[in-house]
Amino acid sequence: MKVPQFDSIIIEVKLDMKNTNRKVSENWLVCNMTGDKRMSNKTYISEKAYKFGTSTADWKANYINKASLKRLTEVVAEEGIAKAAETYGVDAKQIGRWLRLNGRGKFVATQPKQLEKAA
Numbered sequence: 001m002k003v004p005q006f007d008s009i010i011i012e013v014k015l016d017m018k019n020t021n022r023k024v025s026e027n028w029l030v031c032n033m034t035g036d037k038r039m040s041n042k043t044y045i046s047e048k049a050y051k052f053g054t055s056t057a058d059w060k061a062n063y064i065n066k067a068s069l070k071r072l073t074e075v076v077a078e079e080g081i082a083k084a085a086e087t088y089g090v091d092a093k094q095i096g097r098w099l100r101l102n103g104r105g106k107f108v109a110t111q112p113k114q115l116e117k118a119a
Helices: 003-018 042-051 056-061 066-079 081-088 092-101 112-118
Strands: 028-030 037-039
Touching: 042 056, 066 081, 066 092, 081 092
Parallel strands: none
Antiparallel strands: 028 037
């Protein structure tokens, strides 16, 4: 009898149909520097956006993960925003947005030479 083969086909079809009704979540955060993804939830994203006074789409568009933020703050502290922008291939305004919208809003110290140039 070929009944066991027929049963296995039905099981395979049911497994394939199981995932067809799922919606793709909008709550993925993608790091702008590394491309790494992580799952989040609407509440977390909306609270972060509210905290920084921006929209959820804008906050998600400027998200960088913790490890990337740490490297970025080290580069900015040692070499300045202009050098960091050159290193990461973006403009200085984008570096400022990444620093402002991620982390805890700590002040990034700059070298005294940069302060003299700015004055």
